[in-house]
Amino acid sequence: MGLKSAYLFLYNAVLCGAWGYVLFLTYKTTQAGGGLQDVWQAAEAPLKVAQTAAVMEVLHSAVGLVRSPVMITATQVASRLFILWGVVVLAPQPKAAPVELLTLPLGGGVRLQLSLVTLLTAWCCSEVIRYSFFAFKELGMQPYVLLWLRYTAFILLYPLGVASELAMVALALPHIRAARPLSIQMPNPLNIGFDYYWACWVAVLLYLPGFPQLYFYMIAQRRKVLRSGRSSSSSKLKHQ
Template identity: 30%
Template sequence: MAQLSPLVYWSQTKQTLQLKVDLKDAKGAIADFSPVSVAFSANGHGARGVNAYKFDLHFYALIDDENATFVVNDNKIELQIKKLEPAWWPRLVATPQKPHWLKIDFDRWRTEDDVELEEAPRDVRQDYEKEYKDLQRRELGYVKEKTKKVYLMFYNLAMFVGYLYVVSVMGVLYYRDGSDSITKTYAHVGNAFKFIQLLQYLEVMHPLFGYTKGSPLVPFFQVSGRNFILFLMIELEPRMHAKPVVFYVFIIWSLVELIRYPFYLSQLLGREVGLLTWLRYTIWIPLYPMGIVCEGIIVLRNIPYIEETKRFTVEMPNKLNFTFDMVLFLKLYLLLLILPGTYLVMSHMSKLRAKKLGRGRGKRRQLHAD
């Protein structure tokens, strides 16, 4: 069955692009932005009646995909996109031939006054990306992939397999021994979990070396927060190994990653899986609060153990003339985890969800071009 594309109207300013998708009563709208393209899909009433519609656009130049958004209204869907570098584009798409369903939005159309548009030299492999790959596959028998893409694919696959192993072992043990297996969770999968959690520090290095976008601080704090719980609160306190809360926190962490890594793999392969995208940006809603509660319980249970053993506590007198109260630190950590920590994490994920899955139905916004 042929792919149905809706009518799409576009306009621009020197800094932005506006796309208006002619779909009424749209449901399940997804817009997946990359620096060079957008993949859109939704169900709604378009030129061919009520159907599933989708389209892919490869832009003339780079866009700021991190700040691209879209809004679903009753009679249309509006995509707001910032150009990476301010400039007037001679056309929207990379290739000179535009899709038949792509139209100019004359109501919003602006031109660059008294300036002749000159096209910069372009790489034919970008203009005809699909055709180039097909030609390369026929000539070589395979498509050459960049080293970093191959590495990221292996990394995400390895991490998925690691978490799948942990969940599988926990599931088999629970099926065999019932609730008795809960207290033996750390004994059976603790070492494997420590290994894959340490491997996650590679995600701090990826943005530093340009393998992924974003700041290294975000993955650093996320991974370090988990490893603080895993190594300092569980591993170094043997009495915590048999606590049921360890079973639950392992399950919650693993379920998050069993969705996240396949989603990253699908993005690397250029495959948009609607259900996987929805799960990636929805499953955190129940799992993140549950994980924060479990982490808080682990910290709370450790406080009397730390008071008893004085572990990590530095008392006076000492050569450095320095004191550190680990119990006080854990209480402050617990307070920060519950109040601002929960808000920051949930609001960050909520913004990502709105960007990927849409903000829902909202009031019509008036857009003004420069």
């Protein structure tokens, strides 16, 4: 293993472990009867480290360590950082309240709740799969189960993650509208105004074209990759 592969393996392995730890803390807290505030207190520090460390992926792409497009990588990382630092950290409501989305046909008025727990579940599961996939790739290994999960789990995790992210924004907007954090009021020496409340609305509107485009792109990639993965596995078995 060369220095480049060793570094990328270490980076992906550490981040896989970090996201796994966040997931463990999330469900350890909920199983112990903790509420959303307790979940946040338990997972806050490792979550901030794990998500912010993704900035390195933009650098990896920019310097050619990986083949991912710089702008796509930067956009994906920025959207996650916006939700974490610009919404969840900034406002109290996302850390304390759920959003009831709809009544499920299970009887007893069961309702689907989007909350910090569903957000962390979607983020952690997708990242554990992604980082473990890339860690094994640097070892020259491609377990089919990881390949399948990499290109299948998103079918549920991506909509759950996006819905949870939008729920976090919806919960935070009343506070942001009242407190106007990160805003620049006029007049000022630079003669520049900025309203973070409306910036959040712009970010939400960008989800509308972005989600279906990326989701159906991933569906197409799934067909292509899994088809070639099955062919590769069959070829290896024939030569054993």
